[in-house]
Amino acid sequence: MSLRQGALRAACVTTLAVASLLLISACQTPPPAPVVREVVEALSLDQAVAAATDSLAAQVKPPETLLSRLEKPVKRPVLMDPSLDAASGQQTALTRQLDQKVNDRLRVHAAQFDVLPFAQASLGRAQYLLVGTITRMDNARGVFQIHLAMAEMKTGKVVAQASARAKDENFDTTPTPYYRDTPVLMLKDRVVEGYMRTAQTAPGQPADSAYLERVAATAMIQEATTLYNAERYQDALGLYRESLATPAGEQMRSLNGVYLSNWKLGNVGEAEAAFGKVVALGLASKALGVKFLFNPGSTDFWADANISGPYQLWLRQIARQAAQTKVCMDIVGHTSHTGSEAFNDRLSAQRAASIQRKLEAEAPALVGRLKSSGVGFRENLIGTGTDDASDSLDRRVEFKINAC
Incomplete structure (x- = not known):
């Protein structure tokens, strides 16, 4: 073998060796470094x-x-x-x-x-x-x-x-x-629940299906919500309605968005019809939380009409939907974390009883199917006791569906 042939042969061997190393490097995955989750x-x-x-x-x-x-x-x-x-x-x-x-x-x-x-x-x-x-x-x-x-x-x-x-x-x-x-608690919406479950799901496990299957509709709802936050209520209403027309679009957030946008636009009739659908969905899921705000230490609704103005509409639709579906409900009052436990237990029970009387006046068929109680601040969601917009969910009334 000539000197030139030997050099060529050595070059080929070297090239093959490098290629083999590249191939092995590409196919073998080194063990991952430990990740603190x-x-x-x-x-x-x-x-x-x-x-x-x-x-x-x-x-x-x-x-x-x-x-x-x-x-x-x-x-x-x-x-x-x-x-x-x-x-x-x-x-x-x-x-x-x-x-x-x-x-x-x-x-x-x-x-x-x-x-x-x-x-x-x-x-x-x-x-x-x-x-x-x-x-x-x-x-x-x-x-x-x-x-x-x-x-x-x-x-x-x-x-x-x-x-x-x-x-x-x-x-x-x-x-x-x-x-x-929003007048209602979103926590029990299955898409919201699925989102929060997914945030804590371990790697390798499936994301929540109720959430993942509705991502496209949820993206549309979020775009509508961004418009609502920017006070573009007519544009928001159109997009909320568009999302409801999709197979996965009937979510608490989209129905609630139609209600809120119509109310802001002064479309009272359309707003009430939309709130009726919000209530129907809440009753179907056997949990409905509504933010009724009261004057401090009182069973009277908040005096500012900008806040309490739609309350009669809400009560009418809750009574109507509950009567139509012939459900039995526990009405549970909540208070924020201000004042003594005994005072808040008593006040929350009085407020729930007040709501019960108002519903029975709206729909006499509900008499005998409603019970009221109060839990004070023991089931606070926010718990700051600031008594402002940030903890308004703590001052809610919940309607829990029971067998009659």
């Missing part, structure tokens, strides 16, 4: 968001191989569904702040993702869906719990989940305009 120590909000978001990103980071280093990284589109307060099912100033911080962290420190707005136009592009919750912890005063999860759109499985705790830095938990104005 939950940070227990209470941090500042910025630190907590960084810890949870970085953990989430690390769990879906592609394996580092020789070939992947040679190729230009492909960004993975992520759809962010706005986060919720897990105690109330509401969007608040704090959940908006969380969304912005998570979004910013992903854009700067997770180059593998392309964060998309939660809108219908983004649905066809999204590979992943990101959900999150933040809420005040009951057993840790001054601490909020954050949960984030990322699900793959194609398979419906959660691919990453991370949690962290944040110290209360005088967080603003005031509801956004839509949730401030």
